[in-house]
C-alpha cells in the first residue's frame with residue numbers, strides 16, 4: 001500500500017507519462033503505466049472535453065500517493081483537443097465515445113444536452129466510420145497492449161456506477177461514494193468505449209461523477225480514488 005505524500009510535494013506527478021498516440025491536432029495522448037508493469041486495471045478519464053473535472057480529480061488522487069499504483073495504469077486525458085477547446089468532442093467535432101468500431105456503430109449524428117436539464121439537442125458526429133479518430137484508435141491499441149482485466153471510465157455528471165457485470169468492484173465504489181450501481185445508462189450508446197470493451201470481453205465500469213462542484217469532489221471523490229489506486233480493492237473481476 002502506498003502512503004500519502006506531503007501536501008507540499010503534490011504539485012507534480014511522480015513520473016513522466018508515456019505517449020501512446022497523438023490527437024487530431026497533434027497533442028500527446030499519454031498514459032502512466034503501473035509500477036509493476038502488470039495492468040489489472042486501466043482507468044481512463046477525459047474522453048469528453050466538457051468533463052475536465054474528471055481529469056483534475058484523477059490527477060489529484062494520483063499526486064496524493066508516494067508511489068505509482070502497483071497494478072493500475074492511468075490515462076488522465078483521452079481527449080486533449082476537447083479539453084483544450086472546452087468541447088465534448090475532439091477537434092473534428094466527433095464524440096469519441098461514439099466512435100469505437102462496435103457492431104452497433106452508427107453514422108447518425110450524436111446529440112447531447114447543453115446542460116443537464118436541457119433536451120438532447122447539441123449535435124456532434126460519430127465520425128466517418130467506427131474508429132476513424134486517432135484518439136479512439138490509439139486507446140484501442142493501448143488496451144490491446146496493456147491487456148487490462150478491468151477498465152474504469154470516468155465521466156460526469158450523472159452520479160452513478162454503470163456496470164453491466166454488477167461486479168464487486170462496482171459495489172465497493174458505490175459503498176464508498178454513495179452512488180448507485182446501475183446495469184446500463186438507460187439510453188442507446190452506439191459506438192461507445194463501453195460497448196467496444198464489452199464486445200472485446202473486457203469488463204468495464206463507467207463511473208459517472210455526481211453533480212457536485214469540483215471543490216466538493218476533492219473531499220468526496222478524490223479519497224475513494226486514492227484508496228482504489230493504493231490497492232485497497234485487490235480483487236477486480
Ligand SMILES: [Zn+2]
Pocket residue numbers: 047048051154155156
Ligand atoms: Zn462523458
